[in-house]
């Protein structure tokens with residue numbers, strides 16, 4: 188969909204939400220929305236970007252949006268699911284994923300979690316030599332159909348956001364390939380364990396240029412080739428290439444697209460597409476970010492030190508990273524009137540604040556927008572990934588409802604509740620029970 192098409196669609200969904208009472212200045216001052224048609228379109232573009240063979244499983248990274256109905260939608264659209272905790276694993280199973288469609292990654296898997304994954308047949312990527320020893324112990328007494336791999340750290344360096352870069356020389360994730368002696372130890376680990384048939388890598392999440400990601404994956408593929416050459420058998424049969432395709436938060440354009448990413452991979456590592464390896468991908472943000480938005484009423488406005496400030500109901504409780512690291516995680520803001528129509532008045536610089544009781548609770552500083560009035564609605568695009576699934580319970584602010592939206596051929600918007608708003612339970616209500 189073109190950039191302006193996405194903005195039109197957002198306004199269409201917003202106006203319908205006001206009309207249908209899903210946004211209400213008294214009863215529902217804040218809500219999240221996911222454009223489910225948009226999600227399906229994005230999944231189609233992902234599937235079309237990769238060849239049909241070798242076999243590819245696109246496992247959605249659950250941490251980007253772990254709402255069970257969202258995971259169900261992705262399952263029905265043909266995706267698998269990547270999980271990194273017992274909680275996400277339970278959500279994936281609730282969403283109906285078959286164990287063979289689930290991949291379990293985490294640097295801190297407990298023995299019980301590993302036993303569960305291995306007995307169910309969920310794919311497991313070991314993160315360390317210690318975890319490999321633990322797998323040995325478990326597999327000595329449990330039968331498993333799981334695909335088992337090792338997460339290697341290709342140590343290709345960081346992208347623009349250090350906290351999101353997992354392939355640095357000292358990252359906590361995976362087994363570092365270039366550390367003294369590790370390549371030999373890894374080769375021996377594969378030699379000793381014929382059930383070790385996958386190689387996994389994930390270079391980072393947001394802020395990693397495509398070339399850096401492609402270089403990391405190329406090193407994982409080269410390592411798989413090295414294992415198979417040295418062992419004289421095709422033991423490694425699959426490469427899990429992780430996620431991390433960066434998202435453009437500046438406009439409605441989806442750049443880079445999955446097609447560009449696959450072109451870059453073909454240049455850097457043609458062997459990946461030779462047919463010798465099955466592929467798993469683990470995209471999260473790039474599947475959902477641009478298909479979701481947050482909407483909040485402006486409760487009051489004021490002018491302080493000459494600058495207009497809009498006090499809204501969306502702050503650190505729903506946009507935690509943006510509030511605490513505004514330069515790294517900037518978000519666009521759009522001004523709408525109380526009925527949801529885009530405001531057209533002359534843009535002026537203003538602060539857009541949240542409801543939390545600390546001064547830094549600002550979604551945007553000095554942002555140029557049509558002047559917001561009390562009763563208006565601010566829309567925060569591109570919040571479909573991570574924002575809805577990662578609440579911050581500051582000030583006991585409740586998690587808002589999240590609604591899925593579909594627009595039918597006649598232009599009517601129908602909504603599906605993806606998460607109810609969290610109830611507020613005053614102590615007096617409990618005392619009465």
Ligand SMILES: *Cc1c(COP(=O)(O)O)cnc(C)c1O
Nearest residue numbers: 248389392430431469470471472
């Ligand atoms: C977070 C994560 C992903 C998803 O990253 P995105 O940037 O959301 O695509 C994939 N794989 C692993 C191992 C992760 O930790």
